[in-house]
């Protein structure tokens with residue numbers, strides 16, 4: 001077992017809104033990965049007194065605890081419970097029905113001696129490598145499938161697409177969103193390596209085309225996740241004129257997180 005976690009803020013003067021953890025319970029042989037990407041609101045009105053990092057720390061902390069302490073509870077149910085717990089922490093002070101209530105993308109993976117379970121919600125990714133080296137990217141591509149015109153303004157996205165039927169879903173205040181996630185279970189014997197990443201790190205493939213997901217995993221294995229994130233930062237600086245756009249996001253730098261586990 002080898003694990004590595006790197007989480008790098010996109011901006012020096014803005015808190016990192018990603019969350020990452022590796023849980024290795026004392027029972028041995030099993031473990032979990034949790035990676036969240038907090039959604040940055042475009043303006044200050046969110047109906048919530050709290051910051052995005054406040055939200056991701058609570059949701060991510062609950063997911064870390066629930067995935068390792070309740071190994072028989074499916075990941076979608078763990079997500080549902082974690083959202084409920086997080087909502088309860090500010091339901092009395094905040095308007096959780098606001099479309100911009102704090103929210104996050106979610107990647108979960110959990111392994112036992114027998115199986116590997118996974119869950120992906122919104123545009124973070126999970127890479128699964130088989131013993132023969134084949135890499136499969138588990139993606140929830142609802143956001144990517146929306147036409148660019150649908151993402152023209154934040155108001156349009158909030159009114160018609162964000163956590164709406166036919167749009168895309170993030171983990172916000174409603175626990176039923178867990179049923180929207182991409183989930184699955186694989187035999188442990190079919191998985192050699194896992195990597196969970198936020199789209200800030202995924203830019204290496206999706207924006208800058210430095211290679212495919214197999215190349216991404218090979219770089220993380222050989223040179224480490226820090227080398228991968230450093231390369232993304234280098235490419236972003238070279239591209240700072242903004243000739244590329246990022247799916248409705250025009251940030252030059254985004255928080256970038258990689259959680260890697262060789263089982």
Ligand SMILES: [Zn+2]
Pocket residue numbers: 047048049050090093094
């Ligand atoms: Zn709040």
